[in-house]
Amino acid sequence: MRYLLVEDNAELAEAVLRRLMLDGHAVDHAPDLATARDCLAAADYDLILLDVMLPDGDGREFLASSRVHLETPVIVLTARSQVSDRVDALDGGADDYLTKPFDFVELEARCRAVLRRRGGSARNQIALGAATFDPLSGTLSHQGRSTALRNREIRLLEIFARHPGQILSKPQLMDRLFSYDAEVTENAIEVCVGRLRRRIAGTGLSIETVRGLGYRMEIAAA
Known part of the structure; x- marks a missing residue:
């Protein structure tokens, strides 16, 4: 955020x-x-x-x-x-x-x-198909298994979770993840997305690359 x-x-x-x-x-x-x-x-x-x-x-x-x-x-x-x-x-x-x-x-x-x-929610937890994401505790739960995320991963997943199915460009993600005085390149987004992909593997969530446009999170049906 x-x-x-x-x-x-x-x-x-x-x-x-x-x-x-x-x-x-x-x-x-x-x-x-x-x-x-x-x-x-x-x-x-x-x-x-x-x-x-x-x-x-x-x-x-x-x-x-x-x-x-x-x-x-x-x-x-x-x-x-x-x-x-x-x-x-x-x-x-x-x-x-x-x-x-x-x-x-x-x-x-x-x-x-x-x-x-x-966001129209009264709870911290966000339902993502069969998975549950809690930005407060920084955990992603699926079928009784809980995965702890790092701070940058938490914020990146939070961004995707609030825009399911929407294509988010690298500049948009940079704008949400880094302050204006941070010296980062689009490669930093690629690294962050790659790390998050490994964390969410097997949870029914996936981050797809839309060539030339950015990334989109897909959520499998529960």
Whole structure:
């Protein structure tokens, strides 16, 4: 998953980036609203973590004005804890609200919850034919056998799982797996796909190469 963190506190931003990237997410950091606009114009994001008080404006006003064309789920991060502040953020288009200081475990849980709601699911587990994928535990289960996946494999399978049967190009996968400042080539995607193919072998899942277009995950009937 690719996140955009809009936060001007460098120390907090670094801590959040480090934690989310350890989970295998690609995270871009914008220290102000101008940079956030540039990031949103250049890439698609699965989730935005948005501070309220930023050097060049109010994150809530930015969110409210952006909701006309921005469908990406947003979690507002702020030191303000009054009920009215939370109501303003939610009514302004936020999907959730987290008060600083916060625990990283809670941040991760809220990110998962927001993404589940946007995906129309109430559970972490994703049914893939006869297999079950749990992004939280990083396991793929099939016929009583559970396979542990590495972080990059978890995120790649999560991308395919949310777009079953859809062709995803290498640039699209790079955009979801790596932040904009990561120095990677399309060969990195080939390596990641190759590793994931070995992990899912025998589970009824397969990743097909569509020549000249990209990759597509096929799911055998349960």
